[in-house]
Amino acid sequence: MKRGIQRVMGVVPTRLPMPSLGNIFVSLKNKMLEITATDLEITVTAKVEILDSEGEGSVLIQAKRFQDIINQLPDVPLEIEVKEPLKVTLKGEGVGEYILPGGDPIDFPELPEIDARVSFDMSGEILKRLITKTMFAVSHDEMRPILTGVLIQLRMNEICIVATDGHRLSRIKRTDISYSGEEKDVVVPMKALHQLLQGIEDDDEPTIGIAETRASFTTDSQRLTTRLIDGHYPNYQSVIPEDNPHTMTVNTDDMMSVVKRISVFAHPISHQVKITIKQDSALLEAEDPEIGGRGEESIAVNYEGEPLELAYNCTYLADVLRQIDTEEAAFKLNTSNDAAIIKSTVQNDDEDLLMLLMPIRLNR
């Protein structure tokens, strides 16, 4: 029960567009207990194992109070009873009796039925990996809602997930997916992805269903449906440079440590870090002229090409490095005004992760 409530609490809105959304919908049917919460955009239903049941029905329970009491209860079998209309009694051995005011289930918004035209299964572990590797680049600009979600592109035996906020981009492809349906592009909102990361276990085998305006992710213990973001995702393929001439290879962890140290001295607003790349070393510099702080550190790199001077937002740089699993990271570079492509030096056969970072123009 605790786990079930945890799963659904994430979608209970903090500011309520409708008062009934502060409740969770509890329903007993065919000897199955389900609890549901929704913010109208995302709906999560958790299935709760029950030992025994009597009768059928549903009731609304104030989400916050229900969670608080369940969390405080020890791990003992509980008896939940709705005796009189709209009065929920909680009982358990050695824990006394609690009465929660219930609500009329009719007040709860009607749950969206999803008529999936496309449906397939994949491993929970892989799904979570795909989300993690892209989610950092999702935009928070409400003026461009399409970028506030991740793009999921389904192709024959292939899934490709893309996120960008217009300053950086992350794209991950898997070619070990058993998918044979139609080609499909959908954009899933960020909040649904957060919920999935929390709600799905590595050994789950979620079934993903996609309809016109909604998508669902169903496992044995929960089902999440989300509204899809409407609109045209920008043509990201055309902005990924294919032939950046210079490559810099660097130890991922070392680079990360340097970036973290340097960023302490980065300008507090622009977060700018300057990188001067030569044959076998790169010099990272940051400066906050307002307080007079300054830092520089050199790092060994493998680099062919003309010396280059570039600048990036150090936060973005750290975000990117964090996604690299291999010992070394490869930066494919062009000029100081062009996109950099960052990849792992060794890629799994079935997976292709590409990240793109736009520079900060050096101000001379």
Added chain:
Amino acid sequence: MTETLERPPIITLPQSVADRIAAGEVVERPAAVVKELIGNAIDGGADRMTIAIEDAGRTLIKVVDNGFGMTESDLAAAIGRHSTSKLKRFEDLESLSSFGFRGEALPSIAAVSRLNIISRARGQDVGTELSVSGGKIEKAEPVAAPEGTSISVGHLFFNVPARRKFLRTDATEFKWIASVFKHFALAFPSISWELYRNKDLLYQLNPGDERSRLAGLFGDDVAEEMIPINFQRGWLTVHGLISPGSLAQRTTSDQYLYINNRPIVSPRLNRAIYTACEPYYTSGGHPIYVIKLESAPDQFDINVHPAKKEVKFADEKGVFGNLWAAVRRAISDDRAPRELTVEKKSQMETAASAVSERSPVDAPAHLTPFVPLPRRSQTSGAPAMPFSPDRKRGEEAETDSQLQDLAGAESAQRLVGVPESSGDDGPVIWQVFDTYLVSPLKTGIVFIDQHVAHERILYERALRAIEKEPWTSQVLLFPVSFAVSPEDVDIVEECLPLLRSMGFAVDPIGPRDFRIQAVPAGIRITGERDLLLGIIAEFKDTATSNSDPRHRLAAAFACRGAVKAGQPLKTEQMQRLIDELFGCEDPEFCPHGRPIYHVINRREIDKWFRR
């Protein structure tokens, strides 16, 4: 009283001087000349009009029409003062519906320019050419000419250097000319119009109805969406077009109100329109409208001063009510209100719920909407003094120390119940009405307007970037293009170098198209295109003020970039906002002069409870 005051002798001014003084009243600026000439042409029965402007009217204003035209004697008379053909045609002044009835326009213009008129009256074989310079007729001879009148006003104010000096930049002067043009073009959709600027054809408008005229001026998308208004009650008829809430504008520049086809300005009637459409403008903004009132001439009075367009009605309340009803009925028939409120809210939630609290590198940068303002020099570990000592006097001194208390880390928590512990001992801040930040002080309560506070922060930051150290630019992966109306091109080009030092890299990519390649690094921007268009609109709107363009642009950026009233903020955003505000040079007033914060003293609160 028998004392006689000694009276200075009255001297008659030479005619040329008197003319120039009188001219100043009618022709303040090139746009006024354009207005008079177009008005005359319309009175002259023209249905095709070509207007050519060079150097924003400084060098040339030319209006060519196909109206009745004038004979040689008409022409000579037109140059003489108070010669008007129009009063003969109408019985009394009250019922006048023509534009230039005072007979002042042409002589006034002639007095301050080099005027050339070529005209052939309908039914005449030959036309007449008349040249006047500074009020003196230099040439009057027969000439072959098409039917109609062509008037060229060259070198306006060539003999009035003071007036010439007061003209604004070309971009601004042309903006006013374009506004006059649009007012007439919308008032007379059945006339075909052309407007040239420095030989480029800006607008070519074919005869049609109001909607097609709007399409010609603002584009098909806008015209299609406009809601028709048709209303008649008693002696008042209202018809026209108004935009739905989805077309809300950032500025009020596209609002056209007429009475009997004469453009007017009326704050009161404007309010009637706004209150009528308010429920349908759920996310704010201004409507575009073209609204024409028709009324018997004896029901209203237009101030006849040539430069003013204000109107008074015999029955103000009736007009207000009827106009309100006309607009409300049109717009409510067209759309159901507030259809999207729930959806929007849930989207906002999604964005807000994603914010987490981590160290700078661990947290994605875009999650921090407010970034600390560069601190002023901090030599010791003490918090920066938010105020300079010399500003302290009397009660304000107390306020100062209160605010230091707030800006510094000293906690006020023990004074009030703490709603939700934020985990550190920063000051308690609440947000009320999603608009004001409220925080308890040792000796009172401070209220801060979040929008103006952020405005002040961004203003100082932008100004520093423009004047001292240019801001660096985050290059965009998807450059954003935008188009401006032809007469705004100059304004945008005037802004570009300043925008560049603020971190916006904007390049021209077409005659009226621009591309945003980069934005100020690290400053959270939502909707680059809207922000930039907003800045340009704001910059344009303030073009009439005398202030330095750098300040105007910084203020425009601050105004458009700042958090809005009504926007929920997270605790750390509020805290940073307050910290940055009191790091500003002048945390008391926003760039427009509005106060940023207000303190209620404990003494005052005590009084409420008679302690």
